[in-house]
Amino acid sequence: MDNTHPRLRELKYTLYRIFRNPSAIIGFTLLVFFIGVAVLAPVLAPPKYAHNPYQMPHKGFSPTPKPPSEKAIFGTTSGQYDIYYGVVWGTRTAFKIGLFVVVISGLFGVGLGAVSGYYGGWLDEALMRVTDIMWAIPTLVLAMAIVVAFGRGLDKVMIALALIQWRWYVRVIRSEILTLRDQDFVQAARVMGVSDFKIIRRHILPNAIYPVLIMASMDMGSMVITASFMSFVGLGSPKGYADWGQMVALARNYIVGPPDDPLRFWYTIAIPGACIILFVLAWNLIGDALRDAFDPKLRRR
Amino acid sequence: MTPLIRTENLVTNFYTYEGVVRALNGVSLVVDHGTTFGLVGESGCGKSVAVRSMMRIIQEPGRVEGGRVVAFFDPRDKRRGIDLLQQSEAYMEHLRGDQISMIFQEPNAALNPIMSIGDQVAESFLFHKKKEMAAAVLAAMDRENGRPPWPLGAFQRALYARTAVSPRDPLVALTGRLPLVRRWQMRLRREALRRSVEIIGKLGIPNPEAVARLYPHNLSGGMKQRIVIAIALACSPLLLIADEATSNLDVTIQAQILDLLRHLKETEIASILLITHDLGVVAETCDRVGVMYAGNLCEVANVTDLFNAPRHPYTRALLEAVPRLHQDGPLRSIEGAVPNLVNPPAGCRFHPRCPEARAICRKHFPETVHLGGDHSVACYLYTDRPRGEGAA
């Protein structure tokens, strides 16, 4: 056995398991690409309005999209917004949406689920009834209701989604904890007089966190889908904001071109659309690979 | 003694992510007609794999990769052996449950949770006794009314008649699958259920009709194990394989089941192949014993010889490691642990833990030598030849 630190060895082993799966390689490659684009956005597409880089620059107001040219390599969309600029800065928007929703709802849901699953009793009962109520309405519909009540805007959409999505994490972590709670090593810790807080932190969460990670990875994608649909129907980002959903909305009236050239405006939808799909695909592939890698049945014997 | 089933150099490997698990490393054993053969060893030594390979029910990612399993199941010519590994899957399906059957370790998992007990036992009859049952149904139909009164009845009768001739008749198979039409088999099912109630009752379960209607979760562990035995016994097999059949049961229930097995051995089945890690069970029920270690059969002997004069160092150590009823002095323990079969030790797989290991033990696996009195052992204490050299 090699002499590296055991934690390092574990990490290596985990990574080996993850990357044994081709879907993980594709997923992470895509993700690295998107991260690169997001980080380098100011270099790749220098903002025209320094105070608000997310505002897409536009030349003129003509409603007809223009095809890719030297000035705009991906063409322009309706209203002459530059597609290239929008796609680049839209990557940042996508990360912003995903990370915000997943981090907030994940932390909230995991905390709540851990406490309620570990202690059980009336607290758990009450919390479960509240989540039951939350479960009764589909995410998108509830998000729409909340956004209508709070007002439009991308920030409102993000808040609304975070307010809804925690229910998933509560459910996932709770079911994990219910099985872990009666495991012998948790009982052993209790015999040693370890406090409940430390038991949750040291024994339960590290063993329950993988399903949450898988969930979070899948959520990064699905939240971006939901948010872009909200933008598409006009509840999300305002016009001209660098957001993929918004750009698809701008393309909506041009999906069918003139009769002689029906696919003339393909770039207006294909480019932002491909961004959304690849972004979501990246996270889903990663989630899928994690699911395989962390499957307790397939892990070591 | 005539052999009933014999394995020759059986090799089974499991292709896992961690590597190739060499679970069976050339196992040769013989189960004779009318005996109880015990296969003992610690967990992971390959005893379950051995019997599953014999029945060809190794699950993914395992593969039987070498050797022969010769079965002498022909009632007319007991010398005529058939290599099961060469037969088609259909042949094996026909054989399993009819001539060889198996009971499993965990009665809670061995039964389908959403199928009634009666149906699960009845399946055995439906797989193997369709012909006889169809004939019985036909006879009953003829008794009830001389001639079938309506066309559907005539159709039904015709189908039963065809089943009684050949249960694999294409028309029977087709009509047995079509929705609604397949209801013609109702009487066959009822007949199978009647037989299952009978066999359940025979195993000493009170009120078998009611039990047949229950589901596995309604029964206690001991009862479930009886049902599993009923399934295995349904078609009166020649060989019953009991894979740790009593290990997960309580002492008093285990006593009941062992008693039942002993009784069945005298009345119903020819031979039992009993797999266990409990030397006590072996001593009490078996005639011959094989000791396995890390995928190898190290010693085979009659039960009294094995307990009184063990030859292989592993057998000796094992016998000294279990507490006896009249134990005086401390238990001898075997140092070290069972090796990982992905990367087994070269040579004799026991050599790292063997107190009598020699240089040659580290290099080659020893040949199996026959000492007197049906006692065979694979150890360099008794031979100088490694396996593969000079073997006839």
Next chain:
Amino acid sequence: MLTYILRRFFFLTFVLFGVSVLLFGILMTFSPERRAAAYVTTPQQAKDIPRIIQQFGLDDPFYVQYVRWIKEVSRGNMGWSLVAARPVGEAFWRYFPITLEMNLYAAPIVIFLGIWLGSVSGIHRDSWIDHSTRIFAIIGWSLPTFLFALVLLMVFYGYFQMFSPGVLSDALAMSIIDHPDQYTAYTGMLTIDGLLNGRLDIALDALHHLVLPILTYVIVVVALNMRVMRSGIIEELSKDYVLTARAKGADRRTIHYRHARRNALLPVVTVAGQLVAMSMEGSIAVEVVYNRQGIGWWLAESATQLDMPVLMCICLFMGVVFVVTNLTIDILYAYIDPRIRLN
């Protein structure tokens, strides 16, 4: 068993109550003035906002308003829809059949296709068929419904000129509107009404317009069902009772279909609730893109016009659907699984 159903029933009424309080809570974040605007149907009334607030007690305490609202809702009065320009209740019954029709056609496809693909890929694990269904599933899972619908529209309608959006072609729609005496809306679902009225052309045209929506929807939704079925089959096939069945002499067919699949269906039944939620979300995107005037389209339109009563109505409706589905699932589950049925 009866206790079990009663207990479920009790919880579900509780959930419905909770949903209504939640929704009303969201509604109450509006100022009284904005809520008063919902009662305005004519320009004259717009001047009398304070009077409306007074009249309808819009600044009363929460619970007073809640009880009043529930009373109204239970009487069928859900408010006024700006988008439909008629009372919400009335508009609902106009839009609902369109959505229902699509779901009625799509649901069996989703269910059977999902179960079939899932079992095939689970049974032939790690074969090419398994890999391709898995790739199909993960791509279906990653496709945003609205985007996929747009692309289909672009390709089929734009390029092949095959399936036009809307619920009916213009000429047919005209003929219906022009002659209400020749056509009676029995169910509101065009394919069924067409047949009932003896107008095969309407039924066929409506079906023609359903092709793309159903295709979109099935591809996006079927992935969930498939994945659950696949992992269910794989799990069941690794269980000991499968080994018992093999040891009895069961053939592959019997093991796969009589033993493993029936057990693997149990987890599929439990995700049915999630499927219903997904199909509702799917309806919104599909109807918006294909311009089908159903509940989903109405919801999206109302949301952009801040038409709160409609959102409330639809949320409440979906809550009811979800609750009823879950009750059905629970009963169904108890029926399939003897472990629950007999306890």
Next chain:
Amino acid sequence: MSTLLQLRGLQKHYPVRGGVFRHQVASVKALDGIDLDIHRGECLGLVGESGCGKTTTGKAIIRLHRPTGGKIIYHRGNGGAPVDIAGLPASALKRERIRGRLQMVFQDPTTSLNPRMLVKNIIAEPLREQSSMGSRELETRILELLSMVGLTKDHYLRYPHEFSGGQRQRIAVARAIATHPEFLVLDEPTSALDVSVQAQILNLLHTLREKLELTYLFVTHHLLVVKYISNRLAVMYLGKVVEIASTAVLFNRARHPYTHALLSGIPIPDTGRRSRRILLQGDVPSPLNPPTGCRFHTRCPFVIDRCRAEEPVLKTFSDGHRVACHRRDEMERLVRDRFGR
């Protein structure tokens, strides 16, 4: 011999909820009045079939759960006043330093060791909780513990899955003795292990008991193991103790029919001793609804009317042998006549 623990009427009932509102409709009587004395320095074997309450008893003593009734009187080794720990809250147990004194070794070391913790941290956990050691001191103590259970410094920085079953159980033992306990509950510590390793652990436990002056409660269903390691045995059936005696006495002159059945049911690893078994009919009744009178009467081969009506109490013979059976005085004769043992 002084007493370490006295159990008096110990009860543990688990509520069974049912009905529309999940109210309590019945209770599972896992322990229904256990009276037991554990002497200092002995190894008391607690045997019985699954579900008889033996593990529940063990877990009640170290207060893994709170018993619903009865007393657990703990006579502390340092001369402190006896305390009833049955009802003490968790904080008081920790404050009074009782936690570290009563420890447990679980059945399966694969599940009793946190798979995401290093061996170092696993063993350090009780030390950190119960004492305030510096990191240097902690490390020496852990290494000392490792060598006590037969492991070396090489094993210090490893994860549990890198060990074999026997080694894992050694780690679990090291963790249990880390805080200088005087009492250990051993819950089937060898039944998840292989036969060849079982002896290693049994011998280790035996030497540790002598070296550290420990007291054991050895919970098991394996009678030969318990015979090897225990001085005294208590037999449990359906939430009750039915017989207590020293090991030798119990194996030679058992007085309860259930003990007889258990003893005759052990498969003996010696040939030529196939004696007649006492086969009990049926299964253990449900603890939801235990039989009236003597709980064993539904399966007892020697049942008389009195057994169905009246519950026998534990009666003590002069040699300390305690039996709860109405026919205890004639049992030897009954068994001999009926089963020829």
